[in-house]
Amino acid sequence: MTVRAYAPGRINLIGEHTDYNDGYAMPIALQVGTSAVFEPDGGTRLTVSSDGESGTVVIPLDTAPGDVEGWAAYVAGCIWALRDHGITPPGGRMHLTSQVPVGAGLSSSAALECAVLGALIEAGGTPAPDRTTVARIAQRAENHYVGAPTGLLDQMSSLYGRENEAMLLDFRSLEVGRIPLELEHDVLLAIDSRAPHQHAGGEYGKRRAACERAAAELGVASLRDAADDAWERLSDDETRRRARHILTENRRVLDGAAALRNRDHAAFGVLMTASHASMRDDFEITVPAIDLIAATAEELGAYGARMTGGGFGGTVIALAPRTAADRIAAELPGSVEAAGHPRPEVTVIRPGEGAHGIREVLSP
Ligand code: ADP
Ligand code: MG
Numbered sequence: 001m002t003v004r005a006y007a008p009g010r011i012n013l014i015g016e017h018t019d020y021n022d023g024y025a026m027p028i029a030l031q032v033g034t035s036a037v038f039e040p041d042g043g044t045r046l047t048v049s050s051d052g053e054s055g056t057v058v059i060p061l062d063t064a065p066g067d068v069e070g071w072a073a074y075v076a077g078c079i080w081a082l083r084d085h086g087i088t089p090p091g092g093r094m095h096l097t098s099q100v101p102v103g104a105g106l107s108s109s110a111a112l113e114c115a116v117l118g119a120l121i122e123a124g125g126t127p128a129p130d131r132t133t134v135a136r137i138a139q140r141a142e143n144h145y146v147g148a149p150t151g152l153l154d155q156m157s158s159l160y161g162r163e164n165e166a167m168l169l170d171f172r173s174l175e176v177g178r179i180p181l182e183l184e185h186d187v188l189l190a191i192d193s194r195a196p197h198q199h200a201g202g203e204y205g206k207r208r209a210a211c212e213r214a215a216a217e218l219g220v221a222s223l224r225d226a227a228d229d230a231w232e233r234l235s236d237d238e239t240r241r242r243a244r245h246i247l248t249e250n251r252r253v254l255d256g257a258a259a260l261r262n263r264d265h266a267a268f269g270v271l272m273t274a275s276h277a278s279m280r281d282d283f284e285i286t287v288p289a290i291d292l293i294a295a296t297a298e299e300l301g302a303y304g305a306r307m308t309g310g311g312f313g314g315t316v317i318a319l320a321p322r323t324a325a326d327r328i329a330a331e332l333p334g335s336v337e338a339a340g341h342p343r344p345e346v347t348v349i350r351p352g353e354g355a356h357g358i359r360e361v362l363s364p
Helices: 072-084 108-124 131-146 153-160 203-218 237-261 265-281 288-299 322-338
Strands: 003-014 024-040 045-050 056-060 092-098 165-170 175-180 186-192 304-308 315-321 345-349
Touching: 003 108, 003 153, 003 186, 003 237, 003 265, 003 304, 003 315, 024 108, 024 153, 024 237, 024 345, 045 072, 056 072, 072 108, 072 131, 092 108, 108 131, 108 153, 131 153, 153 165, 165 237, 175 237, 186 288, 186 322, 203 237, 237 265, 265 288, 265 304, 265 315, 288 304, 288 315, 288 322, 315 322, 322 345
Parallel strands: 045 092
Antiparallel strands: 003 024, 024 092, 024 165, 045 056, 165 175, 186 315, 186 345, 304 315
């Protein structure tokens, strides 16, 4: 028996660092992803290889955090978290193939986790958990086995994406709203800065801790429960700015959903640009190359542009009229390179289909 599972990367249109604050985000799944091909052999070990890495790694099925390091920790973490959930997958050989660039802020990690879990669950023969449960299992693997304190955005996007639609994710209820994305006259551009991001580098965890501090000082369970202007009451300037980003970003996501539903891409662009400014000035997670790319995309006619993903590098997402998009693709890479940064790569993207072969939660 051979089992195949596929899960895409994602790009977040708006709503950054809101997931672990019980807030809102509006991502799309990409049209590229990661495939896992799995041949179970009934043994007690999983031997895994990847097109992107040399050699194979042997993972005992009773692996625990700390056993496996490097890229295969993402796979071992999935085995560990799945067993913790009560599903013991069979051993065997697994090979991974991916079209998602690694470390570009497009969530190659969630694509890998969701594809690996899809294959392990399918081969296990037990009733499949629903997609939201799979997202939580993947997040547990990433948080507790790999050691990256990320929220649920990436996994939910990879599992629930659909063609021609953006998702409106509510991280408190874990409801998935659907917003049609009309891209006939306008274009979404992913502009890879090629300045690699790094979550585990500690800054991500510091932002998360600052949000928790702000919620504690305001006496709420999470910043989702704080009023829009509650940040004004916080005592120190840095915590105030961190909280202000989260509170204003949640508002921008909801306003952005309304703008997209009205097909008002100019209004959506204004919110993207405001989101970028908030990440740059209040949350302080951008870098100069990314700021320049976003500003240049706007100068060249985009409705708006913002960094997407956890930050400190990665990719800028821009929404632009078709003619401006052509100009951005032609002129932006050279102009950013001339300013002394790596030459960015511009790609036209559309919302893609989510992971294959994992059951969806039926609407309540
Ligand atoms: P992002 O998810 O934004 O691409 P992360 O730092 O969260 O960046 O995850 C990237 C890491 O995930 C890689 O360094 C590697 O360890 C692992 N990874 C992702 N895709 C693959 C793959 N196809 N093969 C092997 N490892 C992968
Ligand atoms: Mg990741």
